[in-house]
Amino acid sequence: MSKVVAVTGNEAVANALRQINPDVCAAYPITPQTDLMQRFASFVSDGLVDTEMILVESEHSAMSACVGAAAGGGRAVTATSGPGLALMWEILFVASGMRLPILMPVVNRSLSAPLNIHGDHSDAMGARDSGWIQLWSENAQEAYDNTVQALLIAEHMDIRLPIMVCMDGFIISHSIERVEYLDDDVVKNFVGSYKPLNPLLDIKHPKSIGPLILPDLYLEYKRMQHEAMSKVKDVVLQTAESFQKISGRKYGLFETYRLDDAEIAIVILNSAAGTTKDVIDIYRNKGIKVGLLKPRLFRPFPYEEVGEALKHLKAICVLDRADSFGAFGPLYTEIVSSIYLTKSQPIVINKIYGLGGRDYMPEHAKIVIEELIDIINTGKVRLYKDYLGVRE
Amino acid sequence: MTTTPLSLKELSKKEILLSYGHRMCSGCGAPIVVKMVLLASDYPVIACSSTGCLEVSTCISQYTAWKIPWIHSAFENAAATLSGVETMYRSLKKKGKISDDIKFIAFCGDGGTYDIGFQSLSGAMERWHDMLYVCYDNGAYMNTGIQRSSATPLGADTTTCPAGSVIPGKQQQRKDLTKIMADHGIPYAAQASISNWSDLMKKVKKALSIKGPKFMNILAPCNRGWRSRSDDAVMLSRLAVETCYWPLYEIENGNLRITYKPKEKKPLEEFFKTQGRFKHLFSPENEWILKKSQEDVDRNWERLLREEACISQPEVNKEIEKSQ
């Protein structure tokens, strides 16, 4: 029997980790992730899981310990935010290069300077090329569901890659929402037992892990990582299908909202999608054909599917909660690439919003929709990249 | 557990667990360190190395010299990586998925230990992981071409502190890492040398018999960086010990014991003059560096003797307290 609870995003994800019961968990505090690991640590202290904790002295060591633990031959997890993820950067590539299916919830936070502890996507976007699978979550329910599904994807024998589950810092990690928990047994069966691949701890079959690879082979290694990534899409969909059977909740590579007959649309990640959907309803009631696309799988990016879903539109605004200074936002470039593949040519503009936890309000969605209406009426674009909600 | 006695006859029957054919320079001290440490172990071992000469030369492409499970993750994180392996071991053992009694040993250079990996090492020791961390100390970043590290001795010529006409090599003394590691309160810290193989192997045996974090610092001559003859690694190690530049001692649960005392302490010059990295110290204007280095060695040796005496003779301890 599933259970309906009122919990924060951090609480929901910590509970998913409890149900997964990993072999090893490395933890280091950083806002807004801190209380996720605190909650998990209390599960360990109370004997609700038999996980061994490693209370490391930095995130760099958290990821390094996860690399060692996963290479050892079991399930390893950690969680982090913003600067913690930035500090792990080097080892993120080690984890994916060694094909270790580590699970890491990322409670999205901005990067310094200036110091800011609030939610934006600079952290995970900075790690988008690290070879990790990335699932993004709109709310606590999605964060919980993605966490439960993550290991099935990461540990799939065709894939064996590490996975991040992203949710917005504070907005989701710290607000209480209605969440439906699955039963412990149901999650346990769903996740199944770990199948080690070349475990270092198999003392009878010694292996050397982490060699020096010279230019004669390095490219082949990287190409193999790409091959593994290219299989992720299918496994994400298979996993979503089996997850629907146990939960009744449907997931895909992305979510669309009133998009099929839309003329204009907003593309947006994570929590801000909720606010946007409400505003879309208001405009739909006025007869404006507006819709939304919210990516769930950002790495690997499902270009063909996203392109197909967007190609009929006249104008699109991609909202990025991370900036690439002097360039378009990271989501924007993916969306433009997706559409380019379809040969269709809607106008696509980019808005940077919500950095450092700046609230994204219904009026911001309204501004964007009005601008898109204006663009399709006049055919004119004022600015391809602009900032939303910035105080001039 | 049956233990192999430390006799050459018995040891010669054991398999060498780092194979020949690795690509370290001929005459390098580091692989000798690894072989001796592994030879001393009566347990199966899982090893971890930080990026550096040993790592890049022992596992390239499809070839590995390691006959035991071995992992390399990055330069600054061997202790953290191995702490992950060791924790997974405990977790799986607790669940009955592993039954072997396995030991965990890190083999890392001085750069990966004294400098960039220091935080990771300190953390792993403080967390009390059951592992032996072995630093093979060749006194510089050799893999990247002999750059200064905090293990580089005063006055040494390296590529980032070259002996120039104005600045005569490294201007600072070495970090005393063995002392710092012992000050973590770990159950065992020791210094060893390949010239005194039986002392080295006894220390390894003792370290592996103790549960918890252990640290060993082992001098590893590098003929490329030290500008010395390529067949002198053992002789140089011996000179380092006989001059008390590299004293052999152990600190077990806070108790210091000098495990080898030279009958006659040789002047440091004898060690220095065998190496091109100290060549410039023998010109008159740099004499002060030689003098200071000798004073540093003397002071450190006397400190060790004093500390050992305090522990073995509590009355001396009281005398010292009174006099202060």
Ligand SMILES: Cc1ncc(C[n+]2csc(CCOP(=O)(O)OP(=O)(O)O)c2C)c(N)n1
């Ligand atoms: C983060 C990072 N910084 C720098 C390097 C470059 N690097 C690789 S090995 C090395 C020197 C290793 O020195 P040490 O640990 O003393 O080992 P040795 O080569 O002397 O045996 C350096 C600087 C690196 N690989 N990673």
Ligand code: SF4
């Ligand atoms: S450069 Fe020095 S440390 Fe490196 S392999 Fe050669 S002799 Fe050994």
Ligand SMILES: [Mg+2]
């Ligand atoms: Mg070195």
